[in-house]
Amino acid sequence: xxxTKVLNVIMIIAIVILSVVFFFNLVFMVDxxxxxxxxxxxxxxxxxxxxxxxELENRAYDEIMNTWYVKRMSDMEPxxxxxxxxNIAEYCHLAFMTKVYEAEGNADRIRLCDERKEAVKEKxxxxxxxxxxxxxxxxxxxx
Numbered sequence: 001x002x003x004t005k006v007l008n009v010i011m012i013i014a015i016v017i018l019s020v021v022f023f024f025n026l027v028f029m030v031d032x033x034x035x036x037x038x039x040x041x042x043x044x045x046x047x048x049x050x051x052x053x054x055e056l057e058n059r060a061y062d063e064i065m066n067t068w069y070v071k072r073m074s075d076m077e078p079x080x081x082x083x084x085x086x087n088i089a090e091y092c093h094l095a096f097m098t099k100v101y102e103a104e105g106n107a108d109r110i111r112l113c114d115e116r117k118e119a120v121k122e123k124x125x126x127x128x129x130x131x132x133x134x135x136x137x138x139x140x141x142x143x
Contacts, residue, residue, distance in 0.1 A: 045081025052085050056127070061134065065089045087123045088130055094120065095131075095138045 068089030101109040
């Protein structure tokens with residue numbers, strides 16, 4: 001009888017210890033899923049930055065704008081890692097639209113585009129050199 005009670009106590013202690021271990025494993029597993037998701041988002045942002053910088057080196061503004069148009073179909077606000085692409089593409093778009101409005105002679109729209117271009121230009125940060133380059137390209141477009 002005493003042996004049975006001792007075995008029951010040992011089994012209860014073992015079950016409690018295993019339950020605690022299981023609980024901590026579950027907590028660590030859930031936390032690792034959260035970290036994996038964050039890491040995937042960071043990796044996607046790093047990849048997007050590398051692609052964008054490659055496109056900038058090759059002056060592939062059309063590709064940057066294409067990414068912007070596609071991403072804006074689902075999210076008007078920049079997805080994590082795409083804010084620089086959004087800003088550059090928006091500046092390119094506004095510069096092009098300014099040229100279109102100049103051809104139409106629409107002074108109100110030109111003024112609005114210029115105001116928005118200045119606001120976007122402030123967001124460009126380290127890519128601010130792009131504004132001069134894009135303006136030069138757009139100015140050289142034939143009328």
